[in-house]
Amino acid sequence: MFFVLVVVVVTQAPGWPEFKAYFFDWDKYKESFPEIARAFWLNVKIFCIAEAIILVTALGLAILRSLPGPVFFPVRALAIVYTDLFRGIPTILVILMLGQGMPALGLSWVPDDQVFWAVVALVLVYTAYVSEVYRAGIESVHPSQDAAARSLGLTHGQSLRYVVVPQAVRRVVPPLLNDFIGLQKDTALVSVLGVVEALRQTQINEAAAFNGTYYLVAATLFVAVTIPLARLTDWLVARDRRRRLAGAMA
Amino acid sequence: MSALEIEGLHKSFGRLEVLRGIDLALAEHEVVCLIGASGSGKSTLLRCVNLLEPIDAGRIAVGGEEITTRDVDVNEVRRSIGIVFQAFNLFPHMSVLENVTLAPRKALGLGRSAAEAEADALLDRFGLADKRDDYPDRLSGGQQQRVAIVRALAMRPQLMLLDEVTSALDPELVAEVLELIRELAAGGMTMLIATHEMSFARDIAHRVCFLDAGVILEQGPPEQIFSAPAEPRTRQFLQRIVEAGRL
Numbered sequence: 001m002f003f004v005l006v007v008v009v010v011t012q013a014p015g016w017p018e019f020k021a022y023f024f025d026w027d028k029y030k031e032s033f034p035e036i037a038r039a040f041w042l043n044v045k046i047f048c049i050a051e052a053i054i055l056v057t058a059l060g061l062a063i064l065r066s067l068p069g070p071v072f073f074p075v076r077a078l079a080i081v082y083t084d085l086f087r088g089i090p091t092i093l094v095i096l097m098l099g100q101g102m103p104a105l106g107l108s109w110v111p112d113d114q115v116f117w118a119v120v121a122l123v124l125v126y127t128a129y130v131s132e133v134y135r136a137g138i139e140s141v142h143p144s145q146d147a148a149a150r151s152l153g154l155t156h157g158q159s160l161r162y163v164v165v166p167q168a169v170r171r172v173v174p175p176l177l178n179d180f181i182g183l184q185k186d187t188a189l190v191s192v193l194g195v196v197e198a199l200r201q202t203q204i205n206e207a208a209a210f211n212g213t214y215y216l217v218a219a220t221l222f223v224a225v226t227i228p229l230a231r232l233t234d235w236l237v238a239r240d241r242r243r244r245l246a247g248a249m250a
Numbered sequence: 251m252s253a254l255e256i257e258g259l260h261k262s263f264g265r266l267e268v269l270r271g272i273d274l275a276l277a278e279h280e281v282v283c284l285i286g287a288s289g290s291g292k293s294t295l296l297r298c299v300n301l302l303e304p305i306d307a308g309r310i311a312v313g314g315e316e317i318t319t320r321d322v323d324v325n326e327v328r329r330s331i332g333i334v335f336q337a338f339n340l341f342p343h344m345s346v347l348e349n350v351t352l353a354p355r356k357a358l359g360l361g362r363s364a365a366e367a368e369a370d371a372l373l374d375r376f377g378l379a380d381k382r383d384d385y386p387d388r389l390s391g392g393q394q395q396r397v398a399i400v401r402a403l404a405m406r407p408q409l410m411l412l413d414e415v416t417s418a419l420d421p422e423l424v425a426e427v428l429e430l431i432r433e434l435a436a437g438g439m440t441m442l443i444a445t446h447e448m449s450f451a452r453d454i455a456h457r458v459c460f461l462d463a464g465v466i467l468e469q470g471p472p473e474q475i476f477s478a479p480a481e482p483r484t485r486q487f488l489q490r491i492v493e494a495g496r497l
Binding site for chain 1: 300302325326328329331332333335337339340341342343352353356357358385401402405
């Protein structure tokens with residue numbers, strides 16, 4: 001209903017013919033698609049590498065923050081400072097600072113590849129976000145589960161590894177995926193470093209032809225990746241539920 | 251030598267002193283039931299013996315070895331003491347077999363096939379063989395609690411602590427769990443049992459301890475405690491149980 005209303009309002013607008021010519025040029029869409037798709041491949045690579053690293057570092061950070069007792073207070077405090085800092089700074093600033101700052105140091109052992117620093121920036125920022133998701137999951141597992149594991153003689157680490165974390169991760173799959181869709185989209189921010197990924201390529205095309213259809217191409221590519229990701233989560237959640245309740249009809 | 255020896259045990263939560271000097275010793279193969287109102291300290295006492303709660307004062311020894319010294323390895327101690335909780339606390343993401351074999355494999359270092367053979371033998375003995383691949387959510391409360399007991403037994407404990415293991419069960423499921431505990435008692439397992447099932451306690455216990463406000467107010471053979479209690483508080487407690495139709 002709302003969608004129909006939007007369509008009607010937009011197509012009746014006085015600027016619609018120009019708007020249509022600017023955004024919906026089918027020939028330009030077809031012609032530019034391969035080029036932008038090639039650039040988008042870099043987004044996919046950045047996303048995949050960053051995600052694989054974040055899954056591990058964020059869990060590590062969440063576990064550090066859940067360590068009990070006064071002995072680990074400094075560790076917990078550091079983890080909190082880290083999380084506050086990297087959730088507080090806009091992602092685009094972290095990318096700019098690392099991407100422009102680190103190569104400028106001129107140290108021979110510091111990589112000067114901007115894609116490398118873009119990945120580092122995204123890992124730093126998203127580790128902070130995702131560790132909070134993990135932490136919420138860990139805290140949602142009832143303490144009696146840990147007590148049961150410890151009472152059997154398992155160590156704190158074993159209890160985390162075999163009992164608490166597996167349950168926590170299952171519970172946070174949907175919000176985890178939500179953050180990864182965010183990460184997928186934020187790979188476009190890497191364009192501020194001049195790296196030719198999907199958005200940068202689109203901007204180059206747009207500037208040359210003064211046509212916005214290229215934005216539409218980039219949008220199509222991003223959506224084509226994020227929607228299957230969302231369906232995959234739904235499926236994972238449903239499968240886990242089915243398995244645990246298999247046949248429990250009585 | 252006592253299987254379990256508790257001396258002058260004190261435990262507080264904040265300002266609330268839950269255990270105020272507990273002295274208790276269990277001989278090997280002895281079954282002792284702890285009775286008393288909710289909040290009298292039964293659960294806390296069991297959790298202290300399993301070192302799930304740090305104690306404030308006193309000492310506890312299992313099989314003659316003190317477990318409340320500073321340098322004791324708590325994981326080592328817990329491997330030899332089985333505890334079963336009111337709420338079962340099975341691991342919901344693991345099958346029955348995985349629940350039972352986890353600790354023998356990871357804490358005792360048993361191989362998978364050895365641990366599974368032993369688990370199968372236990373499940374078979376307690377009529378749970380056909381449930382080995384099910385997840386806990388599929389089982390009835392009684393079955394879940396029996397699995398929890400088997401999980402503790404798989405560690406071959408020298409002492410079992412049962413914390414109101416039938417309190418969360420529907421009445422018709424209580425019997426199967428009590429039957430299993432009777433079998434353990436008949437097999438000579440040393441057990442310390444907190445329970446509200448008075449007729450069960452009268453049946454199975456060699457000795458009954460009445461806990462009141464953090465101390466063992468009265469103890470003795472079940473016939474004596476249930477028919478001729480010496481303390482007015484014990485009489486009052488049992489009177490209420492009788493009125494509630496639980497004895």
